[in-house]
Amino acid sequence: MNLGRMLALARKETIQIRRDPRSLAVVMLMPVMLMALMGYGIGLDQTDVPLCVYDREGSQLSQDLLKSFVSNRYFDLKLNAHNYPEMVNAVDSGRCTVGVVIPLYFSKMLGAGHPATIQAVIDATDNNTANLIIGYTQAVVARFSTGVQLDYQQRNGPTLGVPTLNLQARTWFNEDLESRNFIVPGVVALVMAVIGTFLTSLTIAREWERGTMEQLISTPVTASELIAGKLIPYFVIGMVDAATCAAISAWWFEVPFRGSVTMLFGASALFLTGVLLLGFLISALAKTQLAASQFALLTTFLPAFLLSGFAFPIDQMPAAVRVVTRIFPARYYVTILKSVFLKGTGIEPLLAPMAAMVIFAAVVGGATIRGFKKTLD
């Protein structure tokens, strides 16, 4: 490996990138755009869920129950239905996500010491939202029920002491359970995956398409020099993007940063090396820009989005898919990112994912050199 030749190639590549300012602007703006889009666009928290109520009784007690629904930030009363079809229509058309039916004789049943059942119809098309809403509804009703019980006991003779269970929930790392803190660190991995594979695979496939790659091959440059020289400028761009993303996460979105900066950049460099090499390999194999870009999307962006634990928990996937997630480096990178931002654990839990990324880079690097040599023949 000759350092001079490699640097000369890197300079050629830099000049080529600079000559196309539009693409360079895209590469530099992409992290900002993706961060803003995902940081603001992906919120899983539910507040002000549109609520529709069909109160068949209209008593003081049923109004109290309604008040306890509306008095927190989770529900927003949109419609007071006068009959059942009106409520059904509100849910069917998507105007309301929840419909609550309070039965006739609601307060009479409770006053006589009997249980009363209220019905909650939930639009479960988006079942994650539905799950969260069911949780909120249960909490509201349970609190109301306890209140009714206490009232009843106070009114009816001597209070019986009843054993109670006290649940103390402690949330670590993301104390307010904000979905933004959970999503934003992972976006860094998405940006890097796109920069790494998508853009490189296109520029290199272009050289193949135009035939300039063969000109390069005819020079005394070796395969590893060529690969390294071509990838260095993109590596620099990728690291700048990583820094931009991390800065936006920490200062704009105010995601807590609890780990070490060295760890963040070390892991980013490793991940970037792996995906850049993969991009090179893809373009050497695909040779046309259309095929290369499609392939790059399939092998890096999709895994980074879906199989990394960025938003969808790996734990919940079928066993076969869990095995597949281990192949792609995005999973390890996202683990490290979330740990560096939110957990701030020491270095020890992160050694295994680091090692996995080293192995990925080494394997793909080896394959790239071999694959490239073969295409020379």
Next chain:
Amino acid sequence: MFARIWQFVIKEFIQVWRDPRARFSLLVPPIIQMIVFGYAATFDVHHVATAILDQDHSQESRELISRFVSSGYFRVTDVLNNRAQIEHLVDHGRVALAIQILPGFSEDLRKRTDASVQVILDGTNSNTALIALGYVNQITQGYQQDYQRGYLDGIAPLASQRVPQVLLEERPWYNKSLEDRLFFVPGTIGSVMMVMVMTLTAFAIVREREIGTLEQIMVTPIRPLEFILGKTIPYMMIALGELVIVSMVGVLWFEVPMRGSVAVLLAGSLLFIAGVLGVGLLISTMSNTQQQAMVVSFFFIQPAITLSGFGFPISSMPPALQWLTYLDPLRYYLVVLRGTFLKGVGIELLWPQFVGMAVFAAVTLAAAITRFHKTLD
């Protein structure tokens, strides 16, 4: 005019089908995307890895733990004997949840003072944590109720029957078992269609320009409208074929019900495809190289999917972004897809979506035609 368009359509078909790589990329990536998305995109919370630390070792504590285990929401991976182990497991991300039953739990229950259960949640994934917390609440509430009833039965058999209680009966509509797959698969069909049509058409004109065949076409008597139609019709037909394939994967493989009318689905799909085609062709007429076309279409696809409500509810976005979603054709299409697949609603509720997509298609196709007209000069 029709003869010329017809000739053009035949030429486009031949061009797409001649290239084995193009044939491959028409069939394989959409199916892979469907399957990977279908399995990996899930917010389900089942079998959460859980550690248990029982410091009370009583009948009561064992009863509570067995309720956690038998609920199916939790998978006990570790049974611990001291508090420090919890930290280690959560730091390494091996468990998402730890339940600690403090010493004296059963005694407190018997003495009728507050008995405490501690739950430690890894908040890194806020969504999983929130839903898991809901389940924990539900289980401890149930335990408390049963324990209270048993207790009251013991001391005052009559009193236990006279405790008023508000019960909640949840009815998740459209997706009764709250299955994530039912929610994500129709959304995936929409996203796959979008990616497919965009990548095909974004390259459609710019490739001809790069290869130089565009100038040959320009010297023929064909008019811009005919040219755009000739490009549109074959891609429209390919896209419809694609829709059939991915819908089959959804219905046959993932067993998503088809409750609505196929005609409404097809009509909606045609409008959606026309709109995306318009964007793709517009990008293609504006780009000079395939790389530019690819990058710009990525810049359209990524926000369009994020803002469509595919996995992240629109109602949780800030108002400015919510307005922006009205410019996203996928937003309307997803409502149509979920409406026809899951809800079985018809045109009477879906017509606003049709209007939205029709306006979008008219604007983008008109823009593509005028834009192409200019580039002729």
